[in-house]
Amino acid sequence: MPALIEAKNVTKIFGGGLLDKSRTVALKDFSFQIDSDNPSVTSIVGESGSGKTTLARMLLGLAAPTEGEVLYNGKNLEKLGGSDRRQFLRDVQVIFQDPFEVYNPFYRIDHVLETPIKNFKLADTEKGRRDLMIESLEAVGIRPEEILGRFPHELSGGQRQRIMVARALLLRPKLIIADEPVSMVDASLRATILGSLLRLNREFGISLIYITHDLTTAFQVSEDIMVLYRGSLAEAGDVDQVVRHPEHPYTRLLVGSIPLPDPDLPWEGERAIGRPAGELGVQGDEYCQFHDRCPYAMPMCVQTHPPLFHTHPNRVTSCYLYRESPELPMPQMTSIFKSSNREGPPEETEQLDALDAELEVSQENSSTPTSADD
Amino acid sequence: MVEETLSAEEPTAAELKETLKVEDLHVYFHTAAGAVKAVNGVSFSLKSGERFGLVGESGSGKSTIALSLLRLIKPPGKIEGGHVFLNGTDLVTLTEEQMRRKRLDEIALVAQGAMNSLNPVRRIRDQFILAYKDHDIDVKRSGLEERIGDLLTRVGLNREVANMFPHELSGGMKQRVCIALAISLSPSVIIADEPTSALDVVVQWQVMDTLRSVQEDLGASVILIGHDMGLMAQFVDRLGVMYAGKLVEIATVRDMFGDPLHPYGQMLIASLPSLESRKARLEGIPGITPSLLNPPSGCPFHTRCPKVMDHCSSVTPILQEVRPDHWVACHLYEEA
Structure with a gap:
């Protein structure tokens, strides 16, 4: 059975030809897939310019890869026919960063929920429509009577973002x-x-791709993580191992730079900003993107781009420090993920119990918001 | 009218010199719907060389405090009452011209969006020269180039950056330029209002490291304003927690993270994600921030407080020192 969505050796280049100075490789030779059977939670972490949003846009069909292809149920996303395309628009939903810009200020909140119901004919009657809206709002911990009929500016950013989650849920995406x-x-x-x-x-068994620059929340919500650096995969695998024992020098820097909310824990960063260009004699564009900041850089780092080394059953690292480990071809990267190696849904965690308790509390306590609340 | 919530005495050890002392500050924004009480009776003080943090949700009044200390509140906002003593002078009573001279010279701001606070059509050098001109420092003096170069080196930039335009610099570099500008006249207080919120975590460390080193060199005090508790834990000595225009707790950073007293402080600390354990509860603070147009009577947090008592909705708790150097405004800690 083909993967629900699969990126196959995708590369995205912005700007002109080889000689164009503004040419930017946003993402390079990246492969990744999400199964339809195993609902998973995967984080993609990186700083600005790492290619994480470019990857998301390609998975959503909002940008076409320069090389490689994105497949939906085994079919190329760019060539989807009418009914397949409709199904895709329903199966894959997105939640964007800015909860203020996605709303049309002239319409009531109801509009943003009614539109998908109408477009996908989810309900025939007015009552059916209303029931669907109420059901999905309650699933995200919002009391429908508090927000239906209101305008976007009357709600807080947190409420608006949760309504976006409710809107996505209406369509029961995969x-x-x-x-x-x-x-x-x-x-x-x-x-x-x-x-x-x-x-x-x-x-609801919905898979999640959580894109963020914040390693801490990624650690809290996901099972598997991919760390991107300047368009290449630095490290991927089980989130516990990657965050607590990072291998790639970039991931180590990233983890060390997080200011932890405990004054007794160390906070270490990178004081020197790069080594002089050309010190290691870079030629062409086949090199490790991190070499100019890496304290362990070796001549081989600028000769060929490091492949993925399969350092542990559940993780890979693209760094020559781990060259003793067997290589894993990029297209097989997802096979190391925990979610690909288990049957059925992820284990129940205490997180969810705590969450249920909390959602109940917030249902009871949340009072009517006013426009002046933020 | 300033409401008479008498704030308690100064929460500091008296033996150290106080650089800045804020007393019962009230800042209101006058809107068509009424006065929004953005800062509603705030008192704290800052020792020389100390790093003090102010945390709170958006709308809690922390940035309004930053602007008030610099007297940069614009109408409809107005400082309605209180005092801001900087090295003994009450800034609230100064004329506009006297205040202009204090800025940069004694109290400087590192603002949130570095990219917006530099003039895009001026070279970095000119931005320094403008600042000097404003303070009647002879800009033709030969030592000027040297001085700008030194300031840039001090924040970890090359001297050549002086010749560049802001668009040629990265976000982190621009924020360092802003720090260099802020320290150019050796102020005794630096206010840093979310100085790294637009930056990546690696660059954030570099900017904060720079700020710390220049602050230690100058012996200046820093007020760091923000909502990132991790950043606070790693940077400041003492922390004040704002809620709905009031300071509800002030403690040393160790006490605040180790033993928060105010229910809001406790929930804030409990909601922090950690890298220790994935089993940590994904817990937010239920309810929403109250409107500052009509703040709740009594304790502003009583509408969301899990430990709410009868008189919380009627009597405003006073910020009191319940343990050495640990101040809290909550009826739970009042002696019967």
Whole structure:
């Protein structure tokens, strides 16, 4: 059975030809797939310019890869026919970063929920429509009577983002791609939004791709993680192992730079900003993207791009420090993910119990918001 | 009218010199719907060389405090009452011209969006020269080039950056330029309002490391404003927690993270994600921030507080020192 969605050796280049200075390789030779049978939660982590949003846009069919292809149920996304395309638009939903810009300020909140119901003919009657809306709002912990009939400006960023989650849920998709869904939301509301996303995964079997620059929340919500650096995969695998014992020097730097909320834990970063260009004699564009910042850079790092080394059953690292380990071809990368190696849904965690308790509390406590609340 | 919530005495050890002392500050924004009480009776003080953090959700008034300390509040906002003593002078009573001279010279701001605070059509050098001109420092003096170069080196940039335009610099470099500008007249207080919120985590470390080193060199005090508790834990000495225009807790950073007292502080600390354990609860703070147009009577947090008592909705708790150097405004800690 083909994967629900698969990126096959995709490369995305912005800008002109080889000699064009503005040519930017946003993502290079990247492969990745999401199964339809095993609902998974996968994080894609990287800084600005790492290619994480470019990857999301290609998986959504919003940008076409320069090389390689994106397949949906085994068919090329760019060549999907009418009914397949409709099914794709239903199966794969997205939640964007900015909960303020996605709403049309002239329409009531109901509009954003009614539109998909009408477009996909999810309900025939007015009552059916209303029931669907109420059901999915309640699933994300929002009291329908508090928000239906209101205008976007009357709601807080956290509420708006949760309504986006509810909108995605209406369509019962197989996959939700969330691109920085909490980066514009207050810290105290982040947990609630991520919680409602996790709930969709556990209760409705929806896979999640969580795209973020924040390693801490990625660690909290996902099973598997991919760390991107300047368009290439640096490291991927089981989130516990990658975050707690990072291998790639870039991941180590990233983990060390996180200011942890405990004054007794160390905070270490990178004081020197790069080594002089050309010190290692870079030729062509086949090199490790991190070599100019890497404390362990070796001559081989600038000769060929490091392949993926299969360092542990559940992880790979694209770094020559691990060249003793067997290589794993990029297209097989996803096979190391925990989600690909288990039967059925992920284990129940205490996270979810805590979440249920919390959602109940927030249902009871949340009072009517006013426009002045943020 | 300033409401009479008498704030308690200063939460500091008296033996150290106080560089900045804020007393019962009230800042309101006058809107058509009424006065929005953005800062509603805030008092704290800053020792010389100390790093003090102010945290709170958006709308809690923390950035308004930053702007008030610099007297940069624009109408409809207005400082309605209180005092801001900087090295003994009450900034609230100064004329506009006197205040202009204090800025940069004694108190400087590193703002949130570095990319927006530099003039895009001026070279970095000119931005320094403008600052000097404003403070009547002779810009033709030969030592000027040297001085700008030194400032840039101090924040970890090359001297050549002086010749560049802002668009030629990355976000992290621009923020360092802003730090260099802020320290150009050796102020005694630097206010950093979310200085790294637009930057990646690796660059964030570099900018904060730079800020720390220049602050230690100058012996200046820093007020770091933000909502990233991790950043606070790693950077500041003492932390104040804002809620709905009021300071509800002030403690040393160790006490705040190890033993928060105010229910809001406790929930804030509990909602922090950690890298220790994935079993940690994904817990937010239920409910929403109250409207500052009509703040709740009594304790502003009583509408969301899990430990709410009868008199919380009627009596405003006073910020009191319940343990050495640990101040909290909550009825739970009042002696019966």
